[in-house]
Amino acid sequence: MNVALFGFMGVGKSAVGRILAERNGLRFVDLDAEIEARAGKSIPSIFEEEGEAAFREIEKTTALEVAARDRQVIACGGGTVLNAESREGLSKTSRMILLTAEPATILERVEAEGETRPLLQVDDRIGSIESLLAARNPHYIRAADLIVDTTERTPQQVAEDIMNLIGGEPGA
Numbered sequence: 001m002n003v004a005l006f007g008f009m010g011v012g013k014s015a016v017g018r019i020l021a022e023r024n025g026l027r028f029v030d031l032d033a034e035i036e037a038r039a040g041k042s043i044p045s046i047f048e049e050e051g052e053a054a055f056r057e058i059e060k061t062t063a064l065e066v067a068a069r070d071r072q073v074i075a076c077g078g079g080t081v082l083n084a085e086s087r088e089g090l091s092k093t094s095r096m097i098l099l100t101a102e103p104a105t106i107l108e109r110v111e112a113e114g115e116t117r118p119l120l121q122v123d124d125r126i127g128s129i130e131s132l133l134a135a136r137n138p139h140y141i142r143a144a145d146l147i148v149d150t151t152e153r154t155p156q157q158v159a160e161d162i163m164n165l166i167g168g169e170p171g172a
């Protein structure tokens with residue numbers, strides 16, 4: 001079994017995933033990094049040179065390939081589970097854990113990480129976060145086995161929350 005962490009940009013999927021994997025002897029897989037390795041370029045370059053639709057296609061292929069493997073903590077991209085095939089593929093082999101955060105926290109975290117999100121290269125970033133969240137939340141919630149809020153919590157605390165909630169061996 002895998003653990004898949006998903007949810008909006010800036011909720012801490014990668015930071016929490018790394019800790020969770022290490023504490024439980026599971027492999028950590030960052031889907032965005034896998035996509036970049038497969039495409040041979042960064043996500044902003046894929047968006048710029050090939051467009052979002054091409055990115056979503058590579059994202060789906062990569063998600064299905066990763067989902068077919070076992071004993072991993074998978075940090076999804078913010079849009080991964082919005083694709084039905086990817087969502088179903090991941091759900092079959094993974095506990096689906098939705099991480100959430102308040103829009104202001106999301107903005108703070110993505111700004112601290114620099115200009116890496118093509119979808120947030122806009123003037124009104126908080127407005128854009130809020131409207132994307134409103135559109136995505138119903139889909140995120142439907143895909144979730146478990147929902148963990150990360151607002152005002154460190155990645156370590158969130159990893160512990162998850163372990164307490166799922167108990168036992170996350171990879172079993």
Ligand code: S3P
Nearest residue numbers: 008009010032077078079117118
């Ligand atoms: C996206 C989120 C990003 C990355 C791409 C698109 C999205 O991943 O996959 O920029 O649609 O929300 P993170 O959530 O890891 O930033």
